[in-house]
Amino acid sequence: MKIAKTTIKDVAEKAQVSISTVSRVINNSGYVNAETKHKVMEAIRELDFEPNPLAKGLGGGKSNTIGLILPDITNLFFPSIARGVEDAATVQGYTVILGNTDNVAANEESYLNVLERKSVDGIIIAGSSSDGSRIQELTTSGLPVVLVDRTFPSLTIDSVTSDNLEGAYLAVKHLVTLGHEKILFLGGGTNISTTQEREQGYLKALRESGIPINRNLIHYGDYRFESGFDRLIEVLEKGLPFTAVFAANDLIAIGAIRAIQSRNLHVPQDFSVVGFDDIFWAKLERPPLTTVAQPIYRMGMIACELLLDKIKLPSQQEPRHIVLKPDLVLRQSTAALSL
Amino acid sequence: MKIAKTTIKDVAEKAQVSISTVSRVINNSGYVNAETKHKVMEAIRELDFEPNPLAKGLGGGKSNTIGLILPDITNLFFPSIARGVEDAATVQGYTVILGNTDNVAANEESYLNVLERKSVDGIIIAGSSSDGSRIQELTTSGLPVVLVDRTFPSLTIDSVTSDNLEGAYLAVKHLVTLGHEKILFLGGGTNISTTQEREQGYLKALRESGIPINRNLIHYGDYRFESGFDRLIEVLEKGLPFTAVFAANDLIAIGAIRAIQSRNLHVPQDFSVVGFDDIFWAKLERPPLTTVAQPIYRMGMIACELLLDKIKLPSQQEPRHIVLKPDLVLRQSTAALSL
DNA sequence: CACTTATCTGGAAACGTTTCCACACATGGT
């Protein structure tokens, strides 16, 4: 029933050499005579031999597998990261194990444990609500980790992110240039670095423009459509005056637009709205959404390449922090403030 | 540097029993005295022991890992499947390796090979363009496989799908009931089972209603927005008369709506449009899209449960084909044909 | 009471690799 896999032993016999020699050929390690090497390669080819990764992993070696931990693959933004990671991994012969945490710290921790036990060679993680202490633990214990999209300020670990502060600054500055002063900030979860950094960018743009900061205009929720919709309705009902919205991601922004429209108000005539991410649906929204574009797929790729570098050369070098430049994409959801 | 993991041996020493006994306790196999069992459990708890899955896999056992092969995780429909699979897997202590094929047969094949070598315990696959012979090979060689969403008619392998024919039938019947007769069919790739089955449903509904079938109204492309948009523009430019569109998925349907609107025509006043899938954005479209809802997440879960069943009881039983019932969701993209 | 059968346990082989160690043989410098 079960296919009899050819093992290193078969190859050794066929090539008339020892198992050790075959192993050396496979791993390109130690000394092997060119002729012997050729003989072994030949045998490998003929027998169609593929080393068993499990056994490889056991013998103190590597599993050629990395873990990818995301909040929720269902959430529009993350598939692109996942795709970037996987594509980069495949090129180098690595395979990706996926885990969703739903932003629940306990899930994150349990996944971290599973992956450690599975002997993955490294982990890429878009951190959820935990404080990241477990992550630090892992890296110091020798397991390479790189943070993607979301960071933990306290951790000294490789990371790949966008310049969230700069992106937000650009967005809000744009609104200010259009004459807006009462600008609503709609954030995601407060414990997520991207929300914090984008809020900082928002504050910086206002301060720099001499606009007083009104804490009543700063609201949080999560990174989903419903959050944007609900927050905006609340603000509308409280009667807080504002003329523009800067949302911490596109889903929130689109939720906000729909909320505004549900009250028979108009974007951008009554309110200007800017998002963040530039997901596929941003340009399809009506009006098409002005937003800050991040190279999401590239973030995934770069994170993976960083990780693979670390795996291959575990020289304890300084952690690297790659920060990608975001771009403001002007579309039709923003307009000059009408007097 | 490296954390010294506790092994089964440590547990055995601590509990004053043999390694074999510990193994039996862990796997709930063979005879173990209740008292001994308790002692071992205690030791396991105290030492915080977790069996090493690699070693487990080596000892002729299982890797507790399954492979999931999808066309493209970036394509809106598949994240839900992935999520369903992962959630079901996690519950039972399994872990998921993800692979994207971009509908390229060669990629699919190479992933199949990688997964086989990785000694995954089973594979779930939404087949790409290949004919599936490699898949058949795998199953007959003893590796459990279940097909999800897309099937290969020639293969006798477990599968989980929607009743695509029925769903399409419902959708088109609905259009017919509204008075439409010239109904455009916009399919995905012709070699994909879902396109074929949905086309069958379309044809059945027309036949049953005594409406002659016009091959000029049947078009294919792929399952993306752009495909729907482009096909519809083409049809419009050819001047083919039609009053309604049945699209093989929501992305195509939304593309079609946008194409119609780009020519200053209106949905549903000028054309009715029905989609398939009921993705998140369907209800946000303007007008909200009438579509055939599939339980995508559940399809993933069920596929995974089926697979895990097979893994646990490899009794060579008849392949099971689970077909889920789709539901027509009426929204505002369809209206009675105005005379 | 002798004999099967069920319950319980430990020893050791096996899984497929990597890696450490030891040995053999050249080579070249003194």
Next chain:
DNA sequence: ACCATGTGTGGAAACGTTTCCAGATAAGTG
């Protein structure tokens, strides 16, 4: 001629489990 060094190879331990086999004891059967 001698020794350090570089090159090439095989044997065997180690990785952490599962599983098979053989004993040992207890319990039931005629």
